[in-house]
Every structure is written in C-alpha cells, then in structure tokens.
Amino acid sequence: GVRFDPREHQHLRYNPLRDSWVLVSAHRMKRPWAGQVEKPPEEHIPRYDPRNPLCPGNTRANGEVNPNYDSTFVFGNDFPALEPDAPDPSLDQHPLFQSKPARGVCKVMCFHPWSDVTLPLMKRQEVVKVIDKWAELVEELGATYPWVQIFENKGEMMGCSNPHPHCQVWASNFLPNEPALSDRCQRAYYQKHGEPLLLQYAKQEAEKKERIVVESQDWLVVVPYWATWPYQTLLLPRRHVLRINELTTKEREGLADIMKRLLTKYDNLFEVSFPYSMGWHGAPTGTYSKEDNSHWQLHAHYYPPLLRSATVKKFMVGYEMLAQEQRDLTPEQAAKKLRNLPEEHYKTREN
Amino acid sequence: GVRFDPREHQHLRYNPLRDSWVLVSAHRMKRPWAGQVEKPPEEHIPRYDPRNPLCPGNTRANGEVNPNYDSTFVFGNDFPALEPDAPDPSLDQHPLFQSKPARGVCKVMCFHPWSDVTLPLMKRQEVVKVIDKWAELVEELGATYPWVQIFENKGEMMGCSNPHPHCQVWASNFLPNEPALSDRCQRAYYQKHGEPLLLQYAKQEAEKKERIVVESQDWLVVVPYWATWPYQTLLLPRRHVLRINELTTKEREGLADIMKRLLTKYDNLFEVSFPYSMGWHGAPTGTYSKEDNSHWQLHAHYYPPLLRSATVKKFMVGYEMLAQEQRDLTPEQAAKKLRNLPEEHYKTREN
Numbered sequence: 001g002v003r004f005d006p007r008e009h010q011h012l013r014y015n016p017l018r019d020s021w022v023l024v025s026a027h028r029m030k031r032p033w034a035g036q037v038e039k040p041p042e043e044h045i046p047r048y049d050p051r052n053p054l055c056p057g058n059t060r061a062n063g064e065v066n067p068n069y070d071s072t073f074v075f076g077n078d079f080p081a082l083e084p085d086a087p088d089p090s091l092d093q094h095p096l097f098q099s100k101p102a103r104g105v106c107k108v109m110c111f112h113p114w115s116d117v118t119l120p121l122m123k124r125q126e127v128v129k130v131i132d133k134w135a136e137l138v139e140e141l142g143a144t145y146p147w148v149q150i151f152e153n154k155g156e157m158m159g160c161s162n163p164h165p166h167c168q169v170w171a172s173n174f175l176p177n178e179p180a181l182s183d184r185c186q187r188a189y190y191q192k193h194g195e196p197l198l199l200q201y202a203k204q205e206a207e208k209k210e211r212i213v214v215e216s217q218d219w220l221v222v223v224p225y226w227a228t229w230p231y232q233t234l235l236l237p238r239r240h241v242l243r244i245n246e247l248t249t250k251e252r253e254g255l256a257d258i259m260k261r262l263l264t265k266y267d268n269l270f271e272v273s274f275p276y277s278m279g280w281h282g283a284p285t286g287t288y289s290k291e292d293n294s295h296w297q298l299h300a301h302y303y304p305p306l307l308r309s310a311t312v313k314k315f316m317v318g319y320e321m322l323a324q325e326q327r328d329l330t331p332e333q334a335a336k337k338l339r340n341l342p343e344e345h346y347k348t349r350e351n
Numbered sequence: 352g353v354r355f356d357p358r359e360h361q362h363l364r365y366n367p368l369r370d371s372w373v374l375v376s377a378h379r380m381k382r383p384w385a386g387q388v389e390k391p392p393e394e395h396i397p398r399y400d401p402r403n404p405l406c407p408g409n410t411r412a413n414g415e416v417n418p419n420y421d422s423t424f425v426f427g428n429d430f431p432a433l434e435p436d437a438p439d440p441s442l443d444q445h446p447l448f449q450s451k452p453a454r455g456v457c458k459v460m461c462f463h464p465w466s467d468v469t470l471p472l473m474k475r476q477e478v479v480k481v482i483d484k485w486a487e488l489v490e491e492l493g494a495t496y497p498w499v500q501i502f503e504n505k506g507e508m509m510g511c512s513n514p515h516p517h518c519q520v521w522a523s524n525f526l527p528n529e530p531a532l533s534d535r536c537q538r539a540y541y542q543k544h545g546e547p548l549l550l551q552y553a554k555q556e557a558e559k560k561e562r563i564v565v566e567s568q569d570w571l572v573v574v575p576y577w578a579t580w581p582y583q584t585l586l587l588p589r590r591h592v593l594r595i596n597e598l599t600t601k602e603r604e605g606l607a608d609i610m611k612r613l614l615t616k617y618d619n620l621f622e623v624s625f626p627y628s629m630g631w632h633g634a635p636t637g638t639y640s641k642e643d644n645s646h647w648q649l650h651a652h653y654y655p656p657l658l659r660s661a662t663v664k665k666f667m668v669g670y671e672m673l674a675q676e677q678r679d680l681t682p683e684q685a686a687k688k689l690r691n692l693p694e695e696h697y698k699t700r701e702n
C-alpha cells in the first residue's frame with residue numbers, strides 16, 4: 001500500500017492534557033478560500049489617547065482616575081464576570097438542574113504606559129516587570145482562591161476591545177473545567193509513569209526537535225504534537241516548576257526573552273500584530289496548596305486564530321463544535337514555518 | 352443576606368451532556384461594547400449565480416457538472432477532511448505521541464435548487480425532503496461507519512463560504528470526542544436513573560416552561576439550562592428515538608414545522624439571516640448498532656454566535672478557552688426573548 005505521510009494522510013492525534021483527539025487533515029490547506037476575511041489588525045495606534053480608559057491619567061467608566069503609572073498597572077475590571085460576594089443559588093435537587101455558587105475577582109493589568117507597544121516590542125526588563133506582577137497576583141489571590149487564571153486576549157479578532165497592551169486575571173472559588181481536566185490528566189500520568197507529564201514531554205521534544213519553535217537554557221516553545229489551532233504553541237520550563245511565582249530571577253529573565261522571541265516570530269509570520277488568546281496554567285492554589293501537586297508543571301498556552309494570512313482565520317465551527325477539532329496543516333509544518341522566521345521584528349527592521 | 356437572583360448574581364450551571372460547568376454572569380450584558388463588529392449577513396443573494404459551484408447545472412472544482420436538481424442534492428466534498436482509504440499512521444509507542452488511523456467520507460448536501468432561500472423560508476414539504484435525505488444518509492453511511500455527523504455552518508461568521516443553502520455530512524471510522532463524551536454521560540445517567548437523560552430532561556422542561564422556545568405534539572425546543580452560546584437551543588423529540596432514520600412520516604412533518612418556527616424566530620431576533628452551526632446527535636452506528644443504545648436520545652444542537660445585535664457576537668476567547676465557558680445573559684432570558692418573537696418571518700411580513 002501507500003506509505004503514510006502525515007502531510008498527505010489524515011489521522012488522529014491524542015491530546016494527553018485534555019484526554020481527547022484532534023483530526024489532522026493537512027491536505028485541506030490545498031482548498032481555495034472564498035469565505036469570510038477579517039479586518040487586518042490595526043497597525044497605527046496612538047501612544048496616548050485621551051479617551052482610552054487604560055492610559056495613564058485617564059478616567060475609567062466608574063469615575064476612578066488612573067495613576068500616572070510608568071510600568072504595569074492593575075485595577076478591578078469595571079464589568080467583572082466574578083464578584084466576591086454573590087449569594088448562593090437556591091438548591092434545585094434535580095440532577096439535570098444543578099447549580100453552584102461562583103465567587104471571585106476579575107482584574108485588568110496594563111503591561112506598559114504606552115498604547116503603541118506590545119510584549120515583543122517592549123524591553124526585556126519591562127517584560128520581566130509583567131512576569132513579576134503575574135507572580136505577585138498568583139501569590140496574592142492564590143492565598144485564598146483555588147484558581148487564578150491569567151489570560152491575554154490580543155487583537156479584535158479575539159474579542160479584545162482595547163488596543164492598549166493588557167491582560168486579565170480572574171480568580172475563582174472553583175477549579176474551572178479546563179484546569180480540572182488538565183489536573184486529572186496530569187495526575188493520572190504521574191501515577192502511571194512516575195514523572196510529570198509535561199516534564200517528560202519537554203525532554204522528548206527537546207530530543208525530537210521537529211516541533212520546536214524557540215528554545216533557551218531554561219525554556220522551550222513547541223507546536224504541541226496535539227495542537228488544534230494552526231499555530232498554537234506550548235511554552236514550557238525545562239525544570240519542574242509548579243507555579244509562576246516559583247520562578248527565579250534568572251528564569252524570569254529567560255522567560256521574558258523567550259516570550260519576546262516567540263511573539264516576534266508570531267508578528268513576523270503575516271507581518272501584522274498577531275492576534276491570540278494566551279494564558280498560564282500552574283498547580284491550583286488556595287486549599288489545594290496544602291495537597292501534593294507534584295504531577296503539575298507550569299506552562300502557557302498560546303491559541304492564535306489565523307490560518308492562511310493576516311485576514312483568514314481558522315473557523316472552529318460545525319464539525320469542530322459538534323464532533324471533533326480538525327486542523328489543516330501538521331504541527332510539524334507549523335513549527336518549521338515559525339522556526340524559520342527571523343527573530344528581528346518586522347517593525348524594527350523597517351526603520 | 353441578599354436573595355439570589357440568577358439575572359444579577361453569577362453562578363455555575365452543570366451541563367450533564369458534557370460533564371462540565373458554565374459560568375453564568377448575566378450582569379455582564381450591562382457593559383458597553385467597543386470591540387469588533389462583524390459584517391452583517393448578506394441579505395441579497397441571487398437565486399442563481401453561474402459561478403456558484405452549488406447551483407444546479409454548474410461545474411464544480413473537480414470538473415463534475417451538477418444535475419439540474421429540483422429538491423436536495425448530495426455530492427462528495429471536493430476537499431474532504433476524511434477520505435476512505437488513508438493508510439495507517441506509523442505506531443509511535445510513546446504515550447505522549449499517540450496517533451490513530453482516521454478514515455471516512457465528507458459529503459455536501461444542498462437543501463434546495465435556489466440560492467436565495469433558507470430553511471425557514473422553504474415550504475414544509477421541501478424541509479421534509481431535507482429530513483428524509485438526512486435519514487437516508489445516516490442509514491446508508493451508518494451501515495459501516497460508527498459515526499455520521501450531519502452539520503450546517505450557516506453564515507460567513509460561522510466559516511461558511513457559500514451562501515447556497517446546504518449542510519455537510521462527515522462519516523468516520525471513529526467516534527469523535529463530542530459524541531464519545533455525550534455517550535458516556537447519557538450511559539452513566541441511564542444506569543443511575545433508569546431513564547434516558549434527555550427524555551427525562553424534555554419532560555421536566557415541558558413542565559417548567561421557562562426555557563421553552565417552541566413546542567408541538569412531538570417536539571420541543573429549549574434554551575438548555577446549561578446553554579453556553581447566548582441563544583443556543585436544543586431540539587428534542589418527546590418520544591424515545593435513537594436515530595433520525597427512525598422518525599415516522601408524521602414526526603418528520605412535525606420536525607419540519609418546528610424547525611421552520613425556530614429558525615423564523617432566530618431570523619426575527621435581529622432581522623437578519625441568523626448565523627449558526629447546528630448538528631444532529633443520535634445513537635452511534637456501524638458496529639455500535641449491535642449494542643444496547645437505550646441511553647441515547649436523538650437531538651439537535653444549535654450554536655448561534657450573536658450576542659447583542661446582528662453585528663456583535665459573543666467571543667469565546669481567553670477565559671473560555673483556558674478556564675471555562677462564560678455567558679452574559681441567563682438561558683431563561685434568552686428563551687423568553689425568542690419565545691416572544693413573532694412566528695411570521697420578517698421577510699414575508701415586509702412584502
């Protein structure tokens with residue numbers, strides 16, 4: 001018979017962090033695209049906009065005035081999905097109508113006082129300040145809340161409604177679905193194999209090399225073997241680290257470097273400010289901190305929507321929503337493309 | 352303390368079909384929206400377009416000429432994600448690099464010879480023809496394939512690249528993630544409660560009434576208690592039915608009616624041809640047909656992306672991708688809104 005070629009022959013790949021499968025049909029990239037095109041990301045953003053509620057010195061929706069901050073700046077989301085004091089829902093005993101209390105806080109964190117920079121264009125020490133603040137928030141909110149979700153929605157395509165560089169931090173009194181699933185998978189793997197899943201994975205990928213995007217002494221970025229989004233990546237420490245606040249100064253500097261390198265490549269791929277949603281997963285906090293979390297390994301997921309160009313994204317729709325995720329190029333093809341891109345940002349090259 | 356009000360106080364709701372939770376934060380609808388707006392759905396589509404590969408008599412990408420069909424028309428997708436004869440992937444034994452063979456077929460099914468109609472604007476008997484063809488395909492492909500996924504991506508917003516009314520049918524040699532999860536959940540419920548989950552659910556909703564959108568003698572449409580998309584609905588038969596091909600003639604006519612009523616309300620909500628992805632889930636087929644599938648109940652899911660208007664959708668991004676799905680209005684609010692809309696289509700009212 002014909003010899004199997006992952007670029008030509010569809011197959012399933014297993015995602016051990018979510019206990020699910022992805023359909024890889026790389027030959028689909030050949031089809032022409034006649035569907036929706038997106039507005040390309042805005043490239044010219046003013047450094048300071050008097051109407052932007054995230055800029056230093058400006059007034060927010062609730063009437064509060066931002067300080068003239070010169071590094072990061074954290075404040076409470078004016079329209080939080082989680083509030084600390086919501087009353088408990090009434091208990092409906094029927095198993096098909098179950099509800100649970102949800103309490104928490106939602107914070108917004110500006111990365112920089114200027115609206116016209118992004119992480120790859122910021123200085124290394126400015127990115128270290130962002131990492132330090134992430135670590136601080138995990139420590140502070142994680143003292144009581146079992147889960148602290150740091151995430152960044154970048155670009156209008158990813159529902160971001162403000163161009164100022166920022167992320168969000170939502171802490172909750174419950175372990176959300178995704179980390180609960182990841183916790184279960186990592187625990188089962190650890191029990192069976194005696195080593196943390198993602199520690200073993202990083203070692204394997206460091207040897208195999210074909211899915212590496214960027215690497216350094218302490219960090220590794222790969223397009224995971226089971227990636228669903230076209231240019232999805234996984235950022236991993238090489239050492240066993242449970243939470244972001246455990247990183248040493250040297251590791252934080254290395255993290256700033258590798259983030260800048262990855263995000264520069266992302267921007268260079270289609271020569272636009274690359275949209276994505278990203279977020280950190282680490283061992284749960286709050287009362288979970290007292291338990292053994294050796295199965296956990298800190299990591300960040302990057303989920304970028306673009307597939308073909310700056311204006312054509314991958315639609316995760318009918319088949320993906322109702323049956324299974326499907327991708328149109330192999331993770332190895334995506335990794336190679338990213339790996340071969342220059343590490344100098346197209347915006348600084350132009351100058 | 353304050354009395355719990357689901358419209359004011361965030362809480363979690365359990366989805367028994369996916370064994371997961373959704374965060375309901377209805378007070379979030381109050382925030383102003385300054386983010387991305389979508390191009391509104393195209394309202395003026397020519398009945399016949401000589402360049403549209405789905406129209407009767409036209410030539411498709413592979414050189415085949417469509418017949419002059421006057422009802423439904425089924426053909427093989429020219430760029431299929433699943434092909435019947437892909438070779439097996441090489442077996443990598445490492446548990447973190449698992450792959451599996453994937454084989455199947457991808458079909459496209461036109462609903463009608465005209466490009467300027469949609470299901471709610473088609474005649475009842477024309478919709479019955481669509482249902483008959485769905486049933487036929489499930490029977491035919493289900494004879495060998497364990498899963499036959501019927502799905503419709505409607506609107507450019509949902510990655511649909513052709514305005515001609517059509518759906519897709521992808522059959523696979525594996526049970527995809529979503530039906531596998533649903534199978535597991537329905538089985539566990541049946542074993543514990545002695546009645547199919549969705550049969551019990553339909554009875555409860557028929558009594559409670561607050562989440563009903565439309566109902567008839569044989570069918571029920573609700574915004575499920577655990578809905579994640581703003582106007583998500585679940586279409587259920589009242590009788591225990593495993594698969595779509597088991598529906599009687601009378602039930603198919605009733606289904607055509609209730610689909611037309613639901614989709615008319617959807618179009619009337621923002622007075623546009625409402626985008627969505629929808630699909631059918633029924634008991635697995637192929638070799639699964641020989642097993643006991645009493646825990647299964649046929650149903651259709653509708654996942655529409657719009658939240659605030661014809662041009663503002665719900666973004667399922669950072670928190671949703673990395674932590675947990677979150678919604679901005681209660682399912683009861685969504686159901687009430689849909690329920691109170693007229694059952695005459697805004698396009699026929701205008702005339």
Ligand SMILES: O=P(O)(O)O[C@H]1O[C@H](CO)[C@@H](O)[C@H](O)[C@H]1O
Nearest residue numbers: 314315317318319320326510512
């Ligand atoms: O099959 P189409 O219409 O070419 O493609 C559409 O539906 C598929 C199945 O949901 C998705 O994988 C694609 O991303 C989407 O654009």
Ligand SMILES: O=P(O)(O)O[C@H]1O[C@H](CO)[C@@H](O)[C@H](O)[C@H]1O
Nearest residue numbers: 159161665666668669670671677
């Ligand atoms: O918080 P924002 O920026 O207002 O809103 C954005 O992120 C949230 C968390 O991922 C999503 O629920 C919203 O749909 C999205 O528009």
